[in-house]
Structure formats: structure tokens, C-alpha cells
Amino acid sequence: MSDYPIDHKDQAATWFVTLRDRICAAFEQLEDDLAGTEHAALPASRFERQEWHRPDENSESGYGGGGVMSVLRGRVFEKVGVNVSTVHGTFSPEFRKQIPGAADTGHFWASGISLVAHMRSPLVPAVHMNTRHIATSHAWFGGGADLTPMYPELHEQDASDFHAALRGACDRFDADYYQRFKKWCDDYFYLPHRKEPRGVGGIFFDTLNTGDWAKDFGFTQAVGEAFLAIYPEIVRRHMNKSWTPEQRRHQLIRRGRYVEFNLLYDRGTTFGLKTGGNTDAILMSMPPEVIWP
Amino acid sequence: MSDYPIDHKDQAATWFVTLRDRICAAFEQLEDDLAGTEHAALPASRFERQEWHRPDENSESGYGGGGVMSVLRGRVFEKVGVNVSTVHGTFSPEFRKQIPGAADTGHFWASGISLVAHMRSPLVPAVHMNTRHIATSHAWFGGGADLTPMYPELHEQDASDFHAALRGACDRFDADYYQRFKKWCDDYFYLPHRKEPRGVGGIFFDTLNTGDWAKDFGFTQAVGEAFLAIYPEIVRRHMNKSWTPEQRRHQLIRRGRYVEFNLLYDRGTTFGLKTGGNTDAILMSMPPEVIWP
Numbered sequence: 001m002s003d004y005p006i007d008h009k010d011q012a013a014t015w016f017v018t019l020r021d022r023i024c025a026a027f028e029q030l031e032d033d034l035a036g037t038e039h040a041a042l043p044a045s046r047f048e049r050q051e052w053h054r055p056d057e058n059s060e061s062g063y064g065g066g067g068v069m070s071v072l073r074g075r076v077f078e079k080v081g082v083n084v085s086t087v088h089g090t091f092s093p094e095f096r097k098q099i100p101g102a103a104d105t106g107h108f109w110a111s112g113i114s115l116v117a118h119m120r121s122p123l124v125p126a127v128h129m130n131t132r133h134i135a136t137s138h139a140w141f142g143g144g145a146d147l148t149p150m151y152p153e154l155h156e157q158d159a160s161d162f163h164a165a166l167r168g169a170c171d172r173f174d175a176d177y178y179q180r181f182k183k184w185c186d187d188y189f190y191l192p193h194r195k196e197p198r199g200v201g202g203i204f205f206d207t208l209n210t211g212d213w214a215k216d217f218g219f220t221q222a223v224g225e226a227f228l229a230i231y232p233e234i235v236r237r238h239m240n241k242s243w244t245p246e247q248r249r250h251q252l253i254r255r256g257r258y259v260e261f262n263l264l265y266d267r268g269t270t271f272g273l274k275t276g277g278n279t280d281a282i283l284m285s286m287p288p289e290v291i292w293p
Numbered sequence: 294m295s296d297y298p299i300d301h302k303d304q305a306a307t308w309f310v311t312l313r314d315r316i317c318a319a320f321e322q323l324e325d326d327l328a329g330t331e332h333a334a335l336p337a338s339r340f341e342r343q344e345w346h347r348p349d350e351n352s353e354s355g356y357g358g359g360g361v362m363s364v365l366r367g368r369v370f371e372k373v374g375v376n377v378s379t380v381h382g383t384f385s386p387e388f389r390k391q392i393p394g395a396a397d398t399g400h401f402w403a404s405g406i407s408l409v410a411h412m413r414s415p416l417v418p419a420v421h422m423n424t425r426h427i428a429t430s431h432a433w434f435g436g437g438a439d440l441t442p443m444y445p446e447l448h449e450q451d452a453s454d455f456h457a458a459l460r461g462a463c464d465r466f467d468a469d470y471y472q473r474f475k476k477w478c479d480d481y482f483y484l485p486h487r488k489e490p491r492g493v494g495g496i497f498f499d500t501l502n503t504g505d506w507a508k509d510f511g512f513t514q515a516v517g518e519a520f521l522a523i524y525p526e527i528v529r530r531h532m533n534k535s536w537t538p539e540q541r542r543h544q545l546i547r548r549g550r551y552v553e554f555n556l557l558y559d560r561g562t563t564f565g566l567k568t569g570g571n572t573d574a575i576l577m578s579m580p581p582e583v584i585w586p
Contacts, residue, residue: 079585193566193575256579263556264566273486273557282486286549286585292372293581 004135008213009109012133013086015217016113019131019224020084023115024070026232027082031074036240039120045074047082052278056089064089069281073288076124076239080117081284086110095275100207101138109135112143113224114268116285117231118258122251123238125149125158125199126258128285129227130268131220139213141220142206144181145227146189147234148199148258150251158234159200165230166203169222173215181205191261198261255287262286297428301506302402305426306379308510309406312424312517313377316408317363319525320375324367329533332413338367340375345571349382357382362574366581369417369532373410374577379403388568393500394431402428405436406517407561409578410524411551415544416531418442418451418492419551421578422520423561424513432506434513435499437474438520439482440527441492441551443544451527452493458523459496462515466508474498484554491554548580555579 024047031044047070056064067085074080091099091106102108112132119126131143147162149155163182170177181203189198203223208216262269262285272282317340324337340363349357360378367373384392384399395401405425412419424436440455442448456475463470474496482491496516501509555562555578565575 073586193572259552259583260556260576263553264563270557279486283553283585288584288586290552290583290585291581292576292579292583293366 004109004139005213008139008217009086009111009133009135012217012220013111015221015224016084016086016111016131019221019228020068020070020082020113023082023228024072026228027072027077027080027117030076030232030235030239031072033236034076034239037121037242039075040240042075045072045077047072050280052281054085054087054089054278067278067281069284071284074120076120076235078118078120079288080115081281082113082115083281083284084111084113085278085281092275099136100140101136104137107136114285118255118287119235119239121239121241122150122243122247123154123241124235125155126255126287127227127231129224129231131223133217133220138209140207140209141216142208143220143223144185144202144204145223145231146185146199146202146204147231148254150247150254152200155200158237162200162202162230162234165226166223169219169226170203172222173219174210177205177219178203189261191257191265193264194257194260196257198257249291249293252289252291253293255290256292258285258287259290297402297432301432301510302379302404302426302428305510305513306404308514308517309377309379309404309424312514312521313361313363313375313406316375316521317365319521320365320370320373320410323369323525323528323532324365326529327369327532330414330535332368333533335368338365338370340365343573345574347378347380347382347571360571360574362577364577367413369413369528371411371413372581373408374574375406375408376574376577377404377406378571378574385568392429393433394429397430400429407578411548411580412528412532414532414534415443415536415540416447416534417528418448419548419580420520420524422517422524424516426510426513431502433500433502434509435501436513436516437478437495437497438516438524439478439492439495439497440524441547443540443547445493448493451530455493455495455523455527458519459516462512462519463496465515466512470498470512471496482554484550484558486557487550487553489550491550542584542586545582545584546586548583549585551578551580552583 028046034040050069053066054064065087067083070082072080088109091102096102096106114130116128126148129145133141167178185201185204188204210216269282321339327333343362346359347357358380360376363375365373381402384395389395389399407423409421410419419441422438426434460471478494478497481497503509562575
């Protein structure tokens with residue numbers, strides 16, 4: 001890690017913060033633009049930010065970086081969390097073997113953005129997006145985005161457009177990326193105990209290092225740009241439609257699947273919680289209200 | 294397993310069903326006896342039962358036992374599930390090493406009762422109880438019970454009485470049981486990512502085989518009897534008190550901790566879901582309504 005170019009770290013960490021700011025602005029614009037549904041009478045909401053710091057008992061300074069949680073609880077977005085963090089430190093011996101390039105010293109540096117949006121309307125799909133850059137003695141990018149409509153059969157156009165946006169980002173960098181990363185997403189976001197996919201998919205990639213840092217960083221940026229281009233558009237298509245109590249109930253049940261996936265299978269969540277990550281930031285992805293009838 | 298006395302299996306499985314019937318009757322009586330709170334205007338509810346069968350592709354008959362879920366959604370019990378099951382079959386090779394006595398043939402037989410109650414009132418503690426008898430080439434008992442008040446500081450008497458009842462069951466069989474099994478419970482029902490215990494504890498035991506089957510079975514029965522003696526009494530103390538919306542909100546937040554524990558850490562839940570157990574029966578423990586604000 002010590003010889004990993006500092007400007008690479010800076011560029012990546014700066015990008016994640018810039019992307020966060022642009023996403024938050026786009027989401028606040030959607031809050032402003034709501035015109036239909038009974039919730040239009042509520043005030044448009046704004047993100048609130050909270051900083052956190054990561055203590056690191058293994059480092060000399062005792063300081064291991066930190067992050068900023070941005071949360072909006074609003075009239076379009078019932079709860080959306082956008083987290084950025086840049087952390088560094090030393091993995092405990094039992095985790096070193098699980099992380100590429102960490103076996104020797106255990107040193108790591110990681111920066112990323114992570115977002116989960118749970119919508120008020122059952123007619124607006126929930127979404128997840130996350131990209132990250134990690135450096136040990138290796139360095140790589142990872143991330144992805146996936147869409148979770150409550151009624152997949154009513155969102156074929158949305159699913160198609162969401163995939164097309166991500167495919168556009170992929171195709172600019174490698175003709176194989178989209179098929180590979182779409183399949184990775186389908187395989188990853190699957191609930192075996194329900195025999196159900198989490199949603200209508202998207203892309204997922206990890207340990208991406210082609211040997212061309214600028215290309216890999218460019219691709220990671222393109223995934224963020226694609227998300228920003230398509231998701232607010234999908235929200236806008238549906239946010240002014242009114243819904244029934246039965247549709248709301250269905251949404252709250254479907255959110256249970258989101259909880260089950262994140263706590264049972266999601267590696268980021270379980271790894272984060274079991275390695276002393278920031279619990280509030282990690283569990284920002286939990287839906288605001290859920291039922292298991 | 295083949296030389297394990299068939300009458301031991303029968304006695305244990307029969308006991309779990311008998312205990313289920315007595316618990317369901319006691320809970321329905323509580324539903325009948327509600328006199329206070331706005332929910333007293335609702336009708337007293339009854340358990341509904343649903344049978345399930347366990348397919349076993351490894352067995353000649355294709356049949357691997359099954360169980361009965363009993364669920365009551367009522368005015369005192371917002372959602373309570375009482376499951377009994379008796380299953381048998383062959384563990385897949387990757388699981389054999391994790392189960393005592395299953396390494397050679399992988400054969401197992403298991404019977405048990407499992408109960409989780411989520412109450413309408415935030416002033417009535419939630420509860421979990423479960424006892425089981427398992428046979429591979431070894432045979433043992435396991436189980437326990439733990440109490441989860443939403444406001445532990447208001448339930449010192451309840452916690453004390455709950456522990457006293459379980460201690461009474463323990464002390465009749467072994468002077469060391471209570472301290473050992475109470476500690477096991479405290480260690481087990483702990484959420485490291487929250488640095489919080491799940492509730493006010495109780496007892497937890499596993500792989501219990503003293504060499505005296507009648508004694509171990511007697512103790513397992515005594516745990517069930519102790520639960521039946523004390524939990525309905527605790528419910529009765531508080532069920533007619535009215536509560537505030539703030540208390541209800543607090544309850545829904547605390548239920549999130551229950552979900553987090555069960556999906557992140559509970560071995561029965563995660564093992565069951567990952568080994569093809571009955572998803573509906575296993576996730577019967579999920580609270581009916583939860584918020585992560």
C-alpha cells in the first residue's frame with residue numbers, strides 16, 4: 001500500500017464526494033418537484049449530514065479515517081442514505097486472508113460511496129448503488145447498482161432503461177463488461193431461501209484491476225454517471241401517481257426481503273458489522289418501515 | 294441413529310406437541326381476558342395451524358418428516374408463532390462436520406418446539422422459547438427461553454421472576470445448570486454491532502447429554518413447564534395498561550434489534566435457511582411490524 005500513488009487515492013476519494021453532492025442535489029430536486037399524491041402536502045425535505053470517525057487501535061495515530069452519512073427522510077424518498085467514507089488501517093489477522101493483497105501486512109485503504117433509497121410510493125422502485133476503490137498491496141475498484149420495483153411486472157420499461165444506462169457505461173470500456181457484470185449481479189442479489197431475485201438486477205463488479213488505472217477509474221465514474229442519469233428519471237415517471245393501501249402493504253412486505261438479503265447474505269453488511277464498521281452507516285440501508293405479516 | 298431407542302423419540306416428540314397445545318390454550322385465554330386498552334374492542338383471536346412436509350431427496354421415501362406452524366395474530370399477541378416439527382434425513386457432506394455425531398453417515402433425527410411472541414403492547418415483553426431433542430450417532434437436548442422487554446428498566450420484577458422460574462427448573466436437576474445456562478444465554482443473545490444484549494436474558498443450553506436420558510428429558514420438560522408458568526403471568530400483569538404512540542414507536546425500533554439478531558447471528562435461523570429448512574416456519578420469528586427510523 002505504501003507505494004500506491006497518493007494522487008490515485010485523492011482522485012478517487014474526491015470523485016466519490018463529488019458524485020455524492022450531485023446525487024443529493026438531484027434527489028432534493030425530486031423532493032421539490034413532487035406534484036401528485038397525498039404526500040405532496042408535506043414539505044420537500046433536505047439531506048442531513050453526520051460525520052463519523054473510525055477509531056483504529058492498531059494505528060499509531062489511533063485514527064483510521066471516517067465518513068459522512070447523508071440521510072433524507074422526505075415526501076418522495078421515505079428514507080434514503082448516501083454514505084461516503086475513506087478509511088485506512090490494519091485488518092485483524094483473521095480477516096487478512098479474506099482480502100486480496102492483505103495477507104502480509106494487513107494494511108488497507110478504502111474509499112467509496114454507498115446509497116440505498118426506500119421510496120414512499122410502492123409504484124417507485126427502490127434502488128441501491130455503490131462504488132469503491134480499495135488498496136492493500138493490490139488495488140482495485142468495485143461496485144454496482146440494482147433496481148428493486150415492488151411490482152416487477154409493471155416496470156419492464158424501467159428495468160430495460162436502467163439496464164441500458166448501465167450497459168452504456170460498460171460498453172464504453174469493454175465489450176464484455178455488461179454481460180459479465182449483469183450476471184454477477186443476478187447471481188449476487190438472489191435470496192436462496194425465497195428462491196427469489198432481490199429485484200430486476202443491474203450490474204455488480206469487484207476486484208477490477210485491468211492494469212490501466214485511468215480506465216478502471218473512468219469506468220467506475222461512468223457507473224455513477226449512468227445511475228445519476230437514469231434513476232431520477234425513473235422516479236419522475238411514477239412519483240406523482242397515487243397508490244392504494246394494498247399496494248403500500250405489498251411494498252412493506254417486499255421490504256422484508258431487502259432486510260433478509262442485507263442481513264443474511266450481503267457481504268458488505270455482514271463483513272462491516274463483524275469487523276467493527278460504523279453500525280449506523282452500515283444499517284442506513286434498512287428500510288424505514290417493514291412488515292412480516 | 295439406527296439403534297437409538299424409538300420410544301425416546303416418541304416420548305420427546307409427543308411432549309413437544311403436548312406442550313404446544315397447553316401453551317396455545319394459555320395464550321388464547323390471555324386473548325379472551327384482555328379488558329383494557331383500545332385493542333380490547335377487537336375480537337379475541339385464535340391460533341391457526343398449517344402443516345408442512347419436508348422433502349428429502351436423499352431418503353428412499355423422499356419424505357423427511359415435517360411440522361405444524363401455529364400462528365395467532367390477535368389483540369394481546371400481535372403475532373405469535375408456535376412451531377413443532379419432527380424431521381429426519383441425511384445432512385449434506387458440508388454440514389456433517391458441524392453437527393456432533395453426524396460425520397460418518399450424516400443421518401439425523403430432530404424434534405422440537407419453537408416459539409416467538411411479539412406483543413401489541415410495548416409494555417408487555419416479547420419472548421422466545423425453544424426446546425429440542427436431536428439424534429445422530431449421538432443424542433442430546435437443547436433449548437432455552439429469554440425475555441425481551443422494550444423498557445428493561447421498567448421490568449426488573451418481571452426479569453427477576455422469569456429468571457426465578459427457570460432457575461427453579463434448573464435447580465431440580467443440577468445445582469450448576471442455572472449459572473451455566475444463564476451465562477450461555479447472556480453470551481449468545483448479544484448483538485456485538487450494537488454492543489447490546491437482546492433482552493434481559495434467561496437460559497440457553499445445547500448438546501445436553503448427561504448419560505441419563507430420563508433426567509435430561511425431565512429437565513427439558515421442566516424448562517417448558519417453567520415458561521408456561523411464568524410468561525402468561527407476566528403478560529397478565531401489563532396487558533391492560535394503555536400506552537402512548539412514543540412507546541409504540543420505541544417498540545417498533547426495538548423490534549429491529551430482534552430482526553438483526555435473528556438474521557445476523559441466530560444459528561437456528563441462519564442454519565435453517567441455508568440448509569433448506571421451511572422458510573415460513575423459520576421466519577415466523579420475524580416481528581409483524583418494524584421500523585428503522
